Amino acid sequence: MRHLRRFGAFWWDFVIGDDWRLALGGGIALAATGFFANRGAAAWWITPLVVVALLVGTLARAKPPAR
């Protein structure tokens, strides 16, 4: 069980990393792109826009180093 947990933790850290919101947001962006594109709308702009918003969001939460 302990090995399984460590194995899962390794892959979580490998793919998801420090901020899970980035992966979740990336997934939502692609899903939204697919949703609108498959209804005939121009949806290419959705993913880049969400990526920029995700970056701003995750960095806004970063705290300056304490020295």
Place this chain on the structure above:
Amino acid sequence: MLLAGAAFLACAVEMVEALTIVLAVALTRGWHAVRYGIAAALATLAAVVALLGPALTLLPLSTLRVIVGFLLLAFGLQWLRKAILRSAGYLPLHDEAKIFEREVAETRAHAAARGSMDWYAFTLSFKGVFLEGLEVAFIVVTFGAAHDDFALMIAAAAAALIVVTVVGVIVHKPLSRVPENTMKFGVGLMLTTFGTFWGAEGAGATWPAGDAAILVILVGYTAVAFGLVAWLRGRLPRAEWALGEAA
């Protein structure tokens, strides 16, 4: 070309990190077990690429590009986030010389090996090469599958391996002069760019300028990333900002 360059840079960065660990262990405890550790890790990685690569190509191209796009987005955004935080002085810069010293100290702290095989050195070198190499394998498999050109990606990874190994053999110490933080910044930007392009295309979107959109996305993300570095530096006290610049 841009794709092969991205794969080369990403692989080189990971290999520099693996080289630091391998050198630290080998120079402290000898090369015998380290050589076996490297060989075992490379064989395991080759098996991962050989199994995952063909398995991925069985998927329809659009499904594959959504999966690869998502993975590259998740992975690239992690890299980019850390690279921006490092550039802005929020995280310490990656310093191979310091990592090397720490690895050497930790390796020395363990009792010397008895018998013919130093399993401690074997395990450390295996883990170092395998874990760093897994990221290389991930990039080779995802780029190769989405672009339908495994040979080009394997060639880029092999070129990076040769360059880093030759330089490592020549200098025989960690490659602390490699602009690793700048390279990581570039790789984060490229992974995020390809993730955006392939992911959106696989989901059904049509890019206005076709493949040329990759360059436009890359330039756009680069501008945003530099803007974010400047914004984060502006939030630091003056002394911290100067420290980040000096580093």
